Amino acid sequence: xSRPIRMALTKGRLEKDTVGxxxxxxxxxxxxxxxxxxxxxxxxxxxxxxxxAKANDVITYVEHGVCDMGVVGxxxxxxMNGKFYELVxxxxxxxxxxxxxxxxxxxxxxxxxxxxxxxxxxxxxxxxEKKGMDTEIIKIEGxxxxxxxxxxxxxxxxxxxxxxxxKENGLEVxxxxxxxxxxxxxxxxxxxxxxxxxxxxxxxxxxNL
Amino acid sequence: xxxYDLITPEGTxxxxxxxxxxxxxxxxxxxxxxxxxxxSEMITPGLEFFDVFNLNxxxxxxxxxxxxxxxxxxxxxxxxxxxxxxxxxxxTRLKDAVLPLKLCYDQKVYRTEPAxxxxxxxxxxxxxxxxxSQLRIxxxxxxxxxxxxxxxxxxxxxLEIGHIGIFKALVGKLDVSDHMKEKIRSxxxxxxxxxxxxxxxxxxxxxxxxxxxxxxxxxxxxxVFEKAEELIHxxxxxxxxxxxxxxxxxxxxxxGSDGEITVDLGIVxxxxxxxGLIIKGYLQGHGEEVLSGGRYDKLISEFGYDVPAVxxxxxxNAIEKVIAKSGELPNIxxxxxxxxxxxxxxxxxxxxxxxxxxQGLIVENALFEDLDSVREYAMERKIPKVVxxxxxxxxxx
Numbered sequence: 001x002s003r004p005i006r007m008a009l010t011k012g013r014l015e016k017d018t019v020g021x022x023x024x025x026x027x028x029x030x031x032x033x034x035x036x037x038x039x040x041x042x043x044x045x046x047x048x049x050x051x052x053a054k055a056n057d058v059i060t061y062v063e064h065g066v067c068d069m070g071v072v073g074x075x076x077x078x079x080m081n082g083k084f085y086e087l088v089x090x091x092x093x094x095x096x097x098x099x100x101x102x103x104x105x106x107x108x109x110x111x112x113x114x115x116x117x118x119x120x121x122x123x124x125x126x127x128x129e130k131k132g133m134d135t136e137i138i139k140i141e142g143x144x145x146x147x148x149x150x151x152x153x154x155x156x157x158x159x160x161x162x163x164x165x166x167k168e169n170g171l172e173v174x175x176x177x178x179x180x181x182x183x184x185x186x187x188x189x190x191x192x193x194x195x196x197x198x199x200x201x202x203x204x205x206x207x208n209l
Numbered sequence: 210x211x212x213y214d215l216i217t218p219e220g221t222x223x224x225x226x227x228x229x230x231x232x233x234x235x236x237x238x239x240x241x242x243x244x245x246x247x248x249s250e251m252i253t254p255g256l257e258f259f260d261v262f263n264l265n266x267x268x269x270x271x272x273x274x275x276x277x278x279x280x281x282x283x284x285x286x287x288x289x290x291x292x293x294x295x296x297x298x299x300x301t302r303l304k305d306a307v308l309p310l311k312l313c314y315d316q317k318v319y320r321t322e323p324a325x326x327x328x329x330x331x332x333x334x335x336x337x338x339x340x341x342s343q344l345r346i347x348x349x350x351x352x353x354x355x356x357x358x359x360x361x362x363x364x365x366x367x368l369e370i371g372h373i374g375i376f377k378a379l380v381g382k383l384d385v386s387d388h389m390k391e392k393i394r395s396x397x398x399x400x401x402x403x404x405x406x407x408x409x410x411x412x413x414x415x416x417x418x419x420x421x422x423x424x425x426x427x428x429x430x431x432x433v434f435e436k437a438e439e440l441i442h443x444x445x446x447x448x449x450x451x452x453x454x455x456x457x458x459x460x461x462x463x464x465g466s467d468g469e470i471t472v473d474l475g476i477v478x479x480x481x482x483x484x485g486l487i488i489k490g491y492l493q494g495h496g497e498e499v500l501s502g503g504r505y506d507k508l509i510s511e512f513g514y515d516v517p518a519v520x521x522x523x524x525x526n527a528i529e530k531v532i533a534k535s536g537e538l539p540n541i542x543x544x545x546x547x548x549x550x551x552x553x554x555x556x557x558x559x560x561x562x563x564x565x566x567x568q569g570l571i572v573e574n575a576l577f578e579d580l581d582s583v584r585e586y587a588m589e590r591k592i593p594k595v596v597x598x599x600x601x602x603x604x605x606x
Contacts, residue, residue, distance in 0.1 A: 064327065065496015083497070089403035189491045189498065191400075192471060193367060195429055 004042065004049040005190075005197055008058040008067040010076070014182050015052060017092040018071045022046065025204050047197070056080055059185070068190035069198065074180045075159055079120045085191055087202060088184040091209050097123055097177035101155040102148050103170050114154040117147030124157040127177050145169045220322055220330030227538030228529070232333070234539075235528050238361045239335040240315050246354055248313035248337050253294035255317065259284040261293050264511040268479050269293075275319045275330075287319035292482075292505070292520065295338050300512030308341025308516070315525075329526050336502065336522030340509070343517040345452065348486045348504065351519045352460045355500055358523055359490050360467050364531060367469040369428075370460065371476035371487040372453050373503070375437075376424065378446050382417045393421065394477050400425040416442065428473035431457060437474060456486070482508045488521055492531050499527040542571060546594040549575040549583045558598040565596070572596075 009015040019029045027046040035041050041050045051067055055076040061067040063082045070084075073093055077086065097120070101107045107114065115136045118124045128135045140147055145165060147153040157177060166172060184205065191198055217223060224232060240250065259276065262269040275287035288294060291314050303310060315335040322328035337354055339347055352370065359366040376397065380390050389412070396405035402425065409418045420440045427433050427440075434454045441447065453472070461470045476487050483503040490500030502521020509516050546565060550558030558574060565572045573592070575583040580597065587595050 060326070063496065065494075085400035086404070087400055087402060186400075187496050189496055192369060192428065192473070192491060193493060 002047075002194075004047045005069065005194060005201070006049045006051055006067040008051040008053050008061045008070040008072075010055045010058050010070075010072050010182075011052050014055075014071055014073060014093050017182065018090070019050075021090070021092075021205065021208065022048075024208050046201070048201075059084070062185055062187050065187040065189055067187070068194060069184060069186045069201075071182055071184055074178070074183055075120065075123075077183060077185070078123050078126075078178065081122070083188060085186045085188055086183050087186055087191075088205060088209075090182040090184055090205070093180070093182035095159050095161040095180050097127075097157060097180060098160040098173040099127070099155055099157050099175040099177055100145075100148075100160070100166050100171045100173045103172045105148075105154070107155050107174055115152070116155055116157055117144050117153035118157040119144060120157060123177065127157065145171055218330070219324055220328065222329075226541045228533075230539045230541070231529050231532055232525065235362070235525050235532075236315050236333070236335060239358055239523055239525070240313065242357055242361055243313035243335075243337050243354065246311070246357075248311040251295060251298065251312050251314050252316060253288065253291065253298065253314070255288055255319075256285050257288050257294055257297075259286050261297055262286060262289060264293075264508075268482070273320045273322075275321060288316075289318055289320045291316060291318060291334055291336065291522065292338060292508070296509045296518070297512050299338075299340055299516070299518075300509050300514035304514055309347065310340040311337070312340065313337045333525035334522040335525055336520060338518055338520035340518040341516050342519075343506065345456065347519055348456055349459055349463075351486075351502065351521060352456065352488060353463045355488055355490060355502070355521050356460065356464045356468065356470075359492070359500065360464075362492070362528060364535070365468065365493045367471055367491045368460070368464065368500070369471045369473050369476070369489045369491070370453065370457060371473045371489075372449055372485060373477060373483045373487055374449050374485055375441075375446055375453075375474055376421075376477045378443065378449070379417055379421050379424070379441075382443075383412060383421075385412060395479070397421070397425045397475050398477050398479070400475060402426075416440075425475035427475060429471060431461075431472075433472045433474065453486075478503075486519065490521075490523070492528070494534060495527055495531045497524075497527065499524050499531070543590055544573045544592045545570040546596050547573045547575050547583060547587050547590075547592050548596045548598060549577070549580055551597065551599040554598045554600045557600065561596065561598050 009018050019032050022043060023029050027043050029043055031041045032043065032050050039052050043050055051061065053061060055072050058070040058072040059076060059080045059082050062070040062084050071090065075097065113134055113136055115138060116124050117138050117140045119140060121137050121139050124137050138153060144156045144158045147156060148171060149169060159180065160166065160173060163173060186198060269289050274289055277285050279285055295312060295314065299310065313336065317331055317333050319331055322330055339351055356368055359368060380393055392408060396408060405425065406422055409422055412418065423440055427437055434450060437450055438447065457470060457472055464470050476489065478487065482505045484506045485504035487503035489498040492499050500521055500523045504519040506517035509518055548558050548562040562572045562574050577583050577586065583595055
């Protein structure tokens with residue numbers, strides 16, 4: 001048999017959901033469930049090799065073709081861009097990008113340039129570019145909610161799931177930016193060179209979503 | 210101020226010894242092949258006016274160009290591509306040349322790639338441009354050259370063909386803005402089925418919409434044409450499909466069993482300069498195409514000379530990477546002999562070395578003061594022979 005198809009999974013929740021999906025397809029994922037500290041794990045009956053990586057790295061590995069496929073959130077895809085095929089919306093990992101401000105704040109009022117704090121500068125820039133709005137974007141690594149509270153920023157662009165964190169900190173969503181869910185991506189050459197195997201897997205996945 | 214005097218800019222690197230041998234081997238193989246098929250080499254300047262790359266049908270986003278100004282303050286770029294400069298030459302100095310013109314090149318192009326992504330900003334491209342023929346046989350000539358180029362590399366390959374006209378004809382039937390057409394195109398290009406379906410559903414329904422939805426899935430072997438025929442019942446598109454199928458069959462026959470010919474009706478590059486056939490070449494073990502090209506019948510007319518053209522370029526750096534991954538770098542050939550001159554015999558020693566080289570040997574002149582040092586040097590460098598010139602004839606060891 002040829003080299004297994006390598007699939008990079010975003011560590012954490014998307015990894016668990018994907019493993020759940022693979023098990024639903026009838027594949028034995030024992031090795032992945034009992035992974036210990038290993039980062040490359042076999043799913044032998046699917047001729048798959050699962051690689052565990054951080055979200056951004058999933059895209060990097062797939063782009064370079066060292067992993068044939070990957071599971072990664074639309075949030076990461078929107079922020080990173082890159083050259084790969086985005087084949088399937090896996091439906092899990094659902095949340096959204098949203099613009100939030102302090103409760104009651106008039107974000108679009110006045111003529112002053114607004115400052116946005118975010119972990120996703122490209123998504124934010126693109127969102128406001130489409131509105132023809134100049135903004136100042138500040139990259140924050142941790143809890144973005146802090147920035148408006150500390151009056152560093154007028155608003156934030158961030159991932160919102162339930163909105164509880166926002167609420168507890170006196171913030172509110174004023175506009176949705178984009179919906180997010182997990183995507184199955186593939187390297188552009190791998191899809192062609194190993195078309196039959198990858199298509200078979202995708203068909204199985206689509207039937208079981 | 211920080212000093213960057215010991216490193217090269219990001220996206221560039223020095224090539225040493227075996228790496229140079231690999232590069233020159235690939236370049237010589239490709240250029241040799243092109244020339245053996247009657248293509249003549251061109252070298253265009255590394256610097257061009259920005260305007261050359263700023264035409265309607267070209268797609269070179271300004272943020273990806275290396276820019277500088279000349280002494281008159283005019284905007285220059287480091288050449289990001291070879292096809293545009295060649296089109297410029299064809300429309301000017303070669304305007305009266307007998308057609309078809311068969312041109313080839315092997316030169317560097319420069320584009321700014323995102324940092325820290327493992328990409329090169331300086332890439333060697335070797336390619337051909339066949340100018341002045343709109344015939345099917347010209348497409349086949351270019352495909353056959355592409356097949357032979359990939360074959361010459363001696364690795365498993367696949368060459369994919371497509372036709373931009375199919376997408377253009379389909380999307381032309383929709384009554385939507387150019388902006389919407391571009392959105393559809395980008396989703397087909399990335400085979401983003403969920404987003405493509407949502408977008409097309411928002412436009413309407415019908416056979417054209419259905420065909421566009423399936424377009425990115427239409428790739429693989431000859432069965433693709435049957436699937437496409439079931440989906441598309443438009444005479445002009447069927448005609449394109451039939452043409453492409455004929456080309457596919459001929460290409461498969463030319464290719465034989467060393468590689469594989471495939472088809473993808475969903476290749477829809479952003480650059481508008483392709484007008485017909487599109488080709489892409491892949492090597493096993495490399496995550497991006499190593500060869501790409503197609504037909505660009507409208508490009509040269511933007512320089513004022515309306516003449517059709519078709520061509521492709523091979524990414525030489527990508528091939529080097531595949532070769533480096535697949536095995537060891539070639540050994541650097543060592544000298545066959547080193548010639549040592551006793552004091553006073555230096556001129557004679559240089560002449561002796563020259564005579565030996567004339568016999569086809571690699572011969573160094575020793576650059577030491579005593580014979581022991583020369584012997585030591587020869588041992589270290591694994592040079593099998595030390596020739597001593599002492600005025601009395603030749604002594605060899």
